Amino acid sequence: MAISGGRIVIAFVNVIGLALLSCVADGAIQLAGRKHSLHIVRRPRGRNLAGGDPTVFNVMNFGAKTDDKTDNHGPFAQAWNAACQNIGPAKLVIPPGTYMAGQLYFQGPCKGSNPIIVEIQGTIKGTTDISEFQDDGWITFEYLDGLILTGGGTLDGQGAFAWKHNDCRKNINCQHLPKSLKIHRVNNSVIHDIKSVNPLGFHMFVTMSSNITVHHLDISAPADSPNTDGIHVSGSSFVDISHSKIGTGDDCISVGQGSTKVSISNILCGPGHGISVGSLGRTKGEGPVNGVLVKDCTLSQTTNGVRIKTFSKSTPNQASGIVFQDIVMDKVQNPILIDQNYGTSRKKAGKASSQSKVKISDVLYRNIRGSTNTSAAVSLSCSSVFPCERVELVDIDLVYDGTGSTKIVQNPTLSALCMNVKVKPGEHGLIVMEAKVSLGTL
Template sequence: MAGFTLCFGGLLLLMFLFLWASKAEGYGPRLFNVMNYGAVADGQRDNSQALLRAWRDGCEWDGKAEVLIPYGTYMSDPVEFSGPCRGPINFVIRGILKAPTHNSKIFTTKWISFQYIDQLTITGGGTLDGQGASSWGFNDCNTNSNCPTLPTSLVLDFVTNSRVHHLTSLNSKNTHISIFASNNFNVSHVRISAPDDSPNTDGIKIGTSHRIRVSRSVIETGDDCIAMLSGSTKIHISKVYCGPGHGISIGSLGRSQGERDVKGIIVKNSTFSRTTNGVRIKTWASPASMKASNFIFQDIVMKDVFNPITIDQHYCPHGNCNPQISSNVQISNVLYKNIVGTSSSMVAVSLVCSQSKPCNNVVLDNINLVHTGKEAAISSCYHVNGLSYGHQNPVSCI
């Protein structure tokens, strides 16, 4: 009996050691606290090297890793976190990261960037403070083709099977979040905020990326809430509150040769409030050829939006385009369904397509947009082929 008890006790000990080792090596992430790498939460000293050292150790850890920025305020110069990493890695921001404001450090393309990483999670409830007011005065790109480069706050290049959630981006100097050449990437529960007059502070820009989902987020900014550029495919946007800002845009497209097709974009269950545009497709009048197709805009509320539904194939923000050239972007298979609310302009639906390549199969299904002024809302269509169904206010021009 004693031998049996001893044997059984040894077996329990072995099981305990096995479970403990499994948890240490494969289940519980190894913590890399930036405070242990020299970070100082005084809001003044540069912490970029401390962050980078913590990242390098976490990235090289053979298992799950967590790089932690604890509560407090940390200044950081531009820093790039590169992979590939040995295992899944969490970048947890509890505190506030502040971008530099000195002129010697703001004329660059990126502030916080991640590249070539699989299974990355950025979360923590903290804030990226771009301190953009210090540099917005330099952003004269609307009138100056040689305007200086200003940094995007959070850049994600070649990142796969990853997500960003429960994060705030405040007052970016340029775009808040950029996603490029990435696949299977989710963004949720983020808050993006900048004044409505802050220049080029797009909320989220997506390009050359596949299977990107944006949901349950609030975006208040000075440019597009979300912009989907060349090569964006299978993008799903839902439960987003946009405003102020320029709305959710596909494009601009077709400015240069070699741009890739954009297709399979869904925007639904979202609200736009006091934005200049609601759901917009914009292309340049240019010889560059490409296709933009299979778009669904559904179950959307507009609140005092200037251009609730718009296709603009004569996009020319600087006013120096050749009026004799038509857009060579072929737009097709676009559904607008259950879009309701108010328009602050009389033209609530504006579908201005290319003369050389008219829009094909554009469908309006149950549209109810009321002009906030005395006149009734109207719709305006040029070079559009399609159909309309259900209730139509304004009266459909298709």
């Protein structure tokens, strides 16, 4: 262990059963067993998601065609309007078959007292004419109180044709391509058993919504597809995402600004960039993030594990009450990561003018186990202007496994890096050391 320049670097080589290490210097990390209040989503009372037998509105009765070339925007819109204006329970059905469709809006409010049901049983393919998109969503549900979206069907964004024109990895101010499924100002709703493949941009975007349950989704795109986040949550509360398989070219799930009470569990993530809080601090007026629980997830061969990321030169904001618990890593790069220099080159990262103003506090990493194919097992790089506070790591057990990686490190040394992290002292100003950390090699 070496301390220099406000930095602590801990290297573990074939060490098993090492007692928790703790430091009280600037830039220290607390690996302690203090009881942590787990975030539990307690939903506000919303609309009853059960109702009587609904009236069925089949898009085929409104002229939809499954010839894989006719734009079905008109028939879909007519069927939706009829279902939405129905006084009693209503169900919109898109039966098996392949439908082409340009930009689709399913807008409320609807007249029925029960949630409106949308069953996508077939495959909807997006247009390959990018000029047809007037905003950032391909299929948008908005201004609804009570929606059940299901059916076992597939949303195929056909995004591969446009990915080569996406320069977001080089240009931070790029224009993002439309999301396949946009949930905007929707409350008290359930989305399940839907497949999303090859979007133009994000697979799914939940924004300005509340009391949303998402489960049993199958989301996929190639690992090199740009900015194809699986599920991004922004400005929303009481969101529960679970029991889904996500493999894509960006974050499997990301929790953005203004989000509170978000629960993520039983997710199989990979390929992708892991599960992230952020990125935060990019634009003015962002809301704080609070109460995020990520648990019982498996990440396989992702470029990051569980991550918090904020832009440097950010506007003031905060992220707090974040728990990553019971996570399995399988050959993951950067398993545990706080990056408050996101979007900044290494040369500029150390400058005071480039420091993030997003305050991160009350973060718990507990029972994170498995393997990494890089040497950076833990990297907590916080802002020198607003250092991270009350960050805990408990029961971390990571080993090096270079099998399948492009570069196998000989005699690898796993490291834990900590910068600008303040700890909460235990009794008598000391940090209580109760758990066990093991960082070693296979």
